[in-house]
Structures are given as C-alpha cells and as structure tokens.
Amino acid sequence: MAERLALNHFETDEEHSHIEVDQERVRATGCGPTIVACCPARVYTAEPDGSLSVEYAACLECGTCLAVAAPGALRWHYPRGGFGVAFREG
Amino acid sequence: MTEPDFDVAVVGAGPAGALTAYLLARDGHSVVLIDRGAAPGAKNLSGGVLYSRVLGQVFPDYLTQAPVERRITRNVVQFCTPDSAVGLDAWTGRLADPVNAVTVLRAKLDAWLAEQCEEVGAFAMSGVRVDELLTEPAPGTALGRRVIGVRAGDDELRAHVVVAADGVNSFLARSIGLRQAPATHQLAVGVKAVVELGAERIEDRFGVGADEGAAHAFVGDCTQGVAGGGFCYTNRESVSLGVVLRLDDLVASGRAASDVFEHYLAHPAVQRLVRGGTMVEYGSHLVAEGGLAMLGEIACDGMVVVGDAAGLTINSGLTVRGMDLAIGSGIAAAGAIHDALTSTDTSKAGLEGYRRRLFDGFVGQDLTTYAKAPAFLERPRTYVDYGPLLEEIMLAVFGLDTTPRRPMARVVRDALRASPVRTRDLVADAWAGVRAL
Ligand SMILES: Cc1cc2nc3c(=O)[nH]c(=O)nc-3n(C[C@H](O)[C@H](O)[C@H](O)COP(=O)(O)OP(=O)(O)OC[C@H]3O[C@@H](n4cnc5c(N)ncnc54)[C@H](O)[C@@H]3O)c2cc1C
Ligand code: SF4
Numbered sequence: 047m048a049e050r051l052a053l054n055h056f057e058t059d060e061e062h063s064h065i066e067v068d069q070e071r072v073r074a075t076g077c078g079p080t081i082v083a084c085c086p087a088r089v090y091t092a093e094p095d096g097s098l099s100v101e102y103a104a105c106l107e108c109g110t111c112l113a114v115a116a117p118g119a120l121r122w123h124y125p126r127g128g129f130g131v132a133f134r135e136g
Numbered sequence: 137m138t139e140p141d142f143d144v145a146v147v148g149a150g151p152a153g154a155l156t157a158y159l160l161a162r163d164g165h166s167v168v169l170i171d172r173g174a175a176p177g178a179k180n181l182s183g184g185v186l187y188s189r190v191l192g193q194v195f196p197d198y199l200t201q202a203p204v205e206r207r208i209t210r211n212v213v214q215f216c217t218p219d220s221a222v223g224l225d226a227w228t229g230r231l232a233d234p235v236n237a238v239t240v241l242r243a244k245l246d247a248w249l250a251e252q253c254e255e256v257g258a259f260a261m262s263g264v265r266v267d268e269l270l271t272e273p274a275p276g277t278a279l280g281r282r283v284i285g286v287r288a289g290d291d292e293l294r295a296h297v298v299v300a301a302d303g304v305n306s307f308l309a310r311s312i313g314l315r316q317a318p319a320t321h322q323l324a325v326g327v328k329a330v331v332e333l334g335a336e337r338i339e340d341r342f343g344v345g346a347d348e349g350a351a352h353a354f355v356g357d358c359t360q361g362v363a364g365g366g367f368c369y370t371n372r373e374s375v376s377l378g379v380v381l382r383l384d385d386l387v388a389s390g391r392a393a394s395d396v397f398e399h400y401l402a403h404p405a406v407q408r409l410v411r412g413g414t415m416v417e418y419g420s421h422l423v424a425e426g427g428l429a430m431l432g433e434i435a436c437d438g439m440v441v442v443g444d445a446a447g448l449t450i451n452s453g454l455t456v457r458g459m460d461l462a463i464g465s466g467i468a469a470a471g472a473i474h475d476a477l478t479s480t481d482t483s484k485a486g487l488e489g490y491r492r493r494l495f496d497g498f499v500g501q502d503l504t505t506y507a508k509a510p511a512f513l514e515r516p517r518t519y520v521d522y523g524p525l526l527e528e529i530m531l532a533v534f535g536l537d538t539t540p541r542r543p544m545a546r547v548v549r550d551a552l553r554a555s556p557v558r559t560r561d562l563v564a565d566a567w568a569g570v571r572a573l
Contacts, residue, residue: 050418054418057174082392083393084325084393086394086397087394106419106421108325108420109422110383112305113318113320113323113383123307125265127264127289128262128263131178131179132175132178132179133180133181133419134416135243135376136177136180136242136245136246
C-alpha cells in the first residue's frame, strides 16, 4: 500500500487531522474491522485493545469509511481547503 | 437583509458545478465557483468514459479544445473466472462519427472547465473548503430555513442561490435536512489506478487507431465475486483501470477493498492489457448507485442540488454514467436559476423549474428508463456464477480435444446442470435484465 500511495501527491495538513475516531462507539458497535477493510488506502489499523489507529495523511478522501461506519463512530470531514490528496490524473 | 455578494454561489467545480457556473456567468449573472481542491479537479477521479454529446451542446468545439484523451470506438465486456474470460467485443465506426464517448482525466478536464467559467466572467475560488451553509429562518417552509450563502473559514459569502455541486458525499444538502445520507446499497467504492503504457502499446494491444480508444468492462472473478465490476479504459498515453464495489456487498464479503483491487490488477485478463506499464496514480472515490430511487429532494429555498450530490448516476452494470448526467443537471439547473433570478423568486417554488427541466431532458428520462437497474444488479449470480458457466460452454465449443462433439443445446443444458445457475434463474435474470436495462 505504501508503494501505491507514494505515487500520489499529498499536501499534508500537519496541524489538523480530518478524521477522529470515537473509540468507545467503535468498540461498542464492533464496526472496527469493517472500517479497516473498506478503506482503499488502509488508513486504519485495528489495535490489539480493539481501538483503531489512524494514518490520516494517507487518506484519499473518498468517504467510504464514514459510509460503512456505525453512526457516530467516526467524525470525518474533508481536509481544510488546499490540503490532502491532489490528483494529477484523476 | 444585506445585499448578496453574488447572484449565485456554486460549491464544487466538478462537471455539474462548472456547467451551472458557466451557463449562468455567460448569461450575465455574477457567479462564484468554489472548490476545496488546490486546483479544480485535484479531488476528483472517475473511470473516465464521458458520454460527451451533452458537453458538445455547450462547447461545440470540445473535441479540439477540451483535454479529451481518446474517442471510444470499441466496447468489450468480459465475464471472468480466476483464469478465463468470455466476452463480447463490439467495434463500430458508428460510435466514432459523430463522437459518442471520449475518455477524460479529471485533473485536466475539470481544470479546463473552470477556465471556461473564468473566461465568461465567473470568479473561481480554489483551495477553499465550504464549511457550512448560511441560513435564515423561513417559517412555514418544509425545512423551516432558507439558504442565503456559505461560510468558508472566517469568510461568509452571500448569494441569491447556492448550488450544491459538492459531489457524492454532499454534506451541504445533508446539513439542512434536504437529503439523507445514502444507504450502503446505494453506494459503491471505486478504486482506480492510472497506468502509463505509451500510445503505441495502447494502440497495438487494444486494437485501436491513433485517436481511438477502447472501454473494457469485467464482471465476475475480477472483483472476487463482490457485486460490481472492473474497468479498463484507454487514455492517450495511459489506461485508467479499477474496480467499483457495492458497499453493502463489500462489507458482507469481509474482503478488503485494496485486496480486491490488487486481485483485479493481477487477473490474467487485465494483465494482458497492462503488463509492462508503470502505475502513476492510485485513488478512490465513492459512486452513487441508487439511480432514480436516490434522487429525492433537489431544491429548497435558495438552493439547488446538482450532479452526484443529487445522486444522479446510472450504473447499468456495463457502464457507469455520472459525468454526462452531472453536465445535464447543470444545464437544467442553470436554466431554472436564470428564470428564478429574472423573476426575483428564488424560493423553492421559484426554483421548481429545475426538476421539470431535468425530467424533460435526457437525465430524468434515462433515470426513469433505468429505474430498475439497481435492483437487477443486486441479483448476485452475475458476479459469481455466470463466468464459470460461460467458460464451460465456450470450452465445449472450442476445446476440440478429439472427443466427439455434443450438440450445442446439450452443451448448454449440461453446463447449466453443473452450474448453480438454474434454467429458470437464467430466464428470470435475462428477463429482469431486459426489463431493467
Ligand atoms: C471509480 C469511478 C468510475 C466512474 N466512471 C465513470 C465513467 O466512466 N463515466 C461517467 O460518466 N461517470 C463515471 N463516474 C461517475 C462520475 O465521476 C461522477 O458522476 C461525476 O464526477 C459527478 O460530477 P459532480 O460534478 O456531480 O461531482 P464531483 O465531480 O464529485 O465534484 C464535486 C466537487 O465538489 C468539491 N467539493 C466537495 N465538497 C466541497 C466543499 N465543502 N467545499 C468546496 N468544494 C467542495 C470537490 O472538490 C469536487 O471538485 C465514475 C465514478 C467513480 C468513482
Ligand atoms: S475517506 Fe476513504 S481513503 Fe480516507 S480514510 Fe476513509 S475510506 Fe480511507
């Protein structure tokens, strides 16, 4: 995956993550594995304690994780204007 | 009330927003076109086959002026098993003249569209994320609020009409309760790569001329049975390839989206087309798949919703159409907004012309025609069972191993007997397909 993502241009917002995980909700609803699997950029990793860690800088901004997550499990919005992935082909 | 800064604020510089902005600015309205990408198109990707006649209605010279890659003259559909592919290959010069479809790369196309908007006087603001709608109370209306502008960071921009052209995730239309978040069976995730091959290899491998291109669609094992399909479209020097996976089925399968993509890329039918190439980009994006059922509310006081934000995509199983519908909805919206501004009634009632124009045009008509397609495509057999069945039949026809041949009717009957597909399934699927498509 790292090899694939290295092809892209990213303008990382060092100050803000555009993804926040409500770890309690993720544990309670069990939606962690689904979020991990559905993300095409493998942004999420399931930790042994059942929580999710997030590598937000790799995000392709598709919105898939939000669509498959249990309601309230993720706070996800687009990165600030100009930040994030910048496709050169599309 | 403060005097608005613009007649129209368009949020999103994809084809839907750009066409709306272009037509309104050309008609003399003051228009701002806002996009969160550092440049328009930087956030967008698609498979890339644009059914382009509708673009030609607005830009008659688009074939020579716009950044189009190739004119599609060859369409190929293949049903796959892990090591076979049985397909249909349609080549016809009639698709080239007049041109019916072209391939595009969105980083280039969207940037060009935004330039056209600026040339007719629209103000393009890139690298700006709209954070929320500005609203004021509107007692007695369905939503109880009227949209009066947008807020981006500390800046507030007021407009008579806001156009939510913000794509499939459309947070704007959701934020005031005009539209709901789609269900997972109404969404698919597209995972796509661009692979550089060079023009000569493309023309040799895909059997096309210098300006021509091919669109390959794959069904079956290429998505490891997950509902959806694979595509491989030729650009000038590269190919766009990827998978589109329906979210409810992807979740149910437990598979990882990136694994399905890698499996597809490694499939022999795909490798034949792209081996030796260099991948230059990897991306993903959601596709709206709900068709007519997903359309719902598309206008409220002071705002209309266009393109993917309004769920305007048709997946017939063999083609994903969204860009042409986005353009068509932009044209319909611009006409209606022009009328509303002229009559100074930009309430929901004043903007009603949008829906009427949409349904009078090809967008609404095609949505209605394909209304049953999503339900048809939820029939699971297409993705799992038909590949092996077709392989068996073709082996019996072409696998001349000196054993005596069986009559064709027997071949089909035996293959069906060995397959989980029942004859009545076949008939039912074929009939449902004919009715849905
Ligand atoms: C894998 C894949 C394959 C596809 N294949 C095809 C195909 O072959 N043919 C076809 O016709 N269609 C195809 N589609 C569908 C097509 O891409 C879409 O239907 C089309 O892009 C919709 O255009 P749009 O203008 O409505 O939205 P978009 O192109 O998504 O544009 C939305 C814009 O809004 C901006 N935006 C969003 N939120 C904000 C905000 N808050 N502030 C500022 N800006 C914002 C985004 O940056 C973006 O530029 C495909 C889609 C995918 C994902
Ligand atoms: S938006 Fe897409 S790429 Fe980003 S984390 Fe979610 S699923 Fe992954």
